[in-house]
Amino acid sequence: MADNEVDAWMAAYDNPMKDVVERVRRIVLEADPRVGECIKWQAPTFTYRGNLASFFPRSRQHATLMFHKGALIPGEHPHLTGEGKEGRTMTFASVAEAEERRDELASIVAAWIALQDGA
Template sequence: MGNRSPDVDEWFAAYDNPQRDLVLAVRAAVLDADDRVSETIKWKAPTFVYKGNIASFYPKTKTHASLMFHRGAEIPDPDGLLEGEGDVSRVARFLDADDLEVKRLALQQLIRAWIALQDGEG
């Protein structure tokens, strides 16, 4: 896909974590949600962006894939995918490939909801 970054590819080439394949699968699900989403390395981790930071991986987690939505409290989440009670950020956790498949649509809807908010449609 055209929205994948060579810098992020390079980061993944050096990423030594038992959840690497799961994190890559989450990456694909996010980037496949909308071609306008891009990625970069910020805070030493892959970060998804569209008119601002959407979400970043927490790369040190070894038991699951963790994706922190920087302004997740603002994003409509009808499926309840996001965890957290804070005023700003929320976290999505994926335990394994099966869990990601169950949550894929909800994850992609969150990405699309962020885009709609940034475009004044939400």
Template sequence: MAGNRNPDVDAWFERYDNPQKDLVQAVREVILGADERVTEAVKWQAPTFVYRGNLASFYPKSKAHVSLMFHTGATLPDPSGLLEGTGETSRVAKFLDPDDLDAKADALRGLVAAWIESKG
């Protein structure tokens, strides 16, 4: 378990009632484990990952899969094609199940690393 967890986010998860709860937690662990400088907070009524700005937030109402919105994902290099969307700014990463997360975990860590590098 990562040492950069926020008790406010832990409390949010205690109240979170969603069939994807375990998978959301697993995505959380991958992101927090990718770099100890990444922290988390509850913003927009959902867990949000932060490092010198808002990196990504969960869509907590998604029940078919886990959706993680990268606030400025359009600016991040995404060689694996993990991010979906065509908007000018944000992009979304979707995770269908634990196997899908396992397959995409390295790409997710790469996005975290690219974000940190872009923030100097």
């Protein structure tokens, strides 16, 4: 469910990738009604029993979603990149690319919820 705090942030967000960020936001929120959102670290952050992912709001070439503990998310997610101990990122160059990755994002959300629920 959308949060008014995030809606206000989006209304003030001045970036050429705003439409892409908004599309990714909607895809993540539509993936599961238990996913929440808030503003943390001066950016929209998705939550479910902890922080799932946050946008990097300053990128002007693509929208970047950083999965805080992405390395722990089970399953194959080909567009989730990174080599660090925990974090992983996914970038989106366009609204069309976000739509192409809708199923992958939904899979990531489902895997995170299952992990957090101990399933």
